[in-house]
Amino acid sequence: MAYDLFSRRGVRDVGVNELIERSGVAKATFYRHFPSKDSLVLAFLAQRDQLWTIETIVSQARLRGTTPTEQLLAIFDVFGDWFVRDDFEACSFINVLLEMGPAHPLGQASIDYLAKIRGHVQALAEEAGLQRTEDFSRSWHILMKGSIVSASEGDTGAAKRAQQMAGWLIEHHRS
Amino acid sequence: MAYDLFSRRGVRDVGVNELIERSGVAKATFYRHFPSKDSLVLAFLAQRDQLWTIETIVSQARLRGTTPTEQLLAIFDVFGDWFVRDDFEACSFINVLLEMGPAHPLGQASIDYLAKIRGHVQALAEEAGLQRTEDFSRSWHILMKGSIVSASEGDTGAAKRAQQMAGWLIEHHRS
């Protein structure tokens, strides 16, 4: 409920009143469960990490490839399918970070979840036996985030483009 | 005035009342010049294109390199200097696009200005005699946008990383 509204329209555009009304819960009940709207947004970000990062991107990518290298590249296959969906809503972590700024607690939380994504990439890179996996995952993440922004602009081929550069990146981290 | 506030804190976070008060102009006067806040934001985006895209990124990059290829790569040298500035405020076009969505007029305008940036890259690629410059500029733009988001997260080395991948991209578009 709140997840769909927040991920589709952004955390700033959806007010507490609307959430209350749509979920059929009373306002006092809401504030008994969450001390503030920000704490609900924090819960949303945690749910986003679980549903999107872990259960969609990472697990899908692991399913689509047999070797760790294939699984890494498969991330952009998953992105390719995701970018053409009509309910494509970009990355909530990037959205919240840019909307609230890195100093805001919600921006900080977004930075942490983005670092977690980078951790998944780094783990796959380790499994693939690549060199300098910290640098690798940071470069890889640039491709992921850049392609997401390009997809927001309407470039549905952004995933393929990023995947090509990702292939070169893997090559340069083999030795 | 409005330019600094909008670019630093985002167009949604800065209200008309604050702009009025800081600029010492009367509210009626403001609304005589601009029919709505959105039209002021449109003017801001145009100014951002002029001051930042054209007069900072493009002209700086052209100054720092002698050949078109060097000038392309110099974009990320300019980014590197920009990322470490304490008043680094990311890319207003990306911010507005993600904040308002691609359907909103301001989101559309941001998409147009981002396409303009891609046009500058494509022109440099033409000068450098690269192949498939449309694809090239779209891939290049992924690196630009990805590194900006990474810089927002605090990765000050994002420009160097993007520049390395940009070098590989140039190589693959030579023939």
Place this chain on the structure above:
DNA sequence: CGCGAGTAAGACTGGTCTGTCTCCCTTCAG
């Protein structure tokens, strides 16, 4: 039965937002 916990509904507070309107002063042209 009786009581307390939880909840729906929604009024309310104090603040914000965009945008309109009034009042009054200054400036400048004829």
Place this chain on the structure above:
DNA sequence: CTGAAGGGAGACAGACCAGTCTTACTCGCG
């Protein structure tokens, strides 16, 4: 000198915001 135009200051409207609180109702448990 006079009158029109424009701008500063700010009240105001109407809508929204997050968050608090009151009222009335419905449960489950002893």
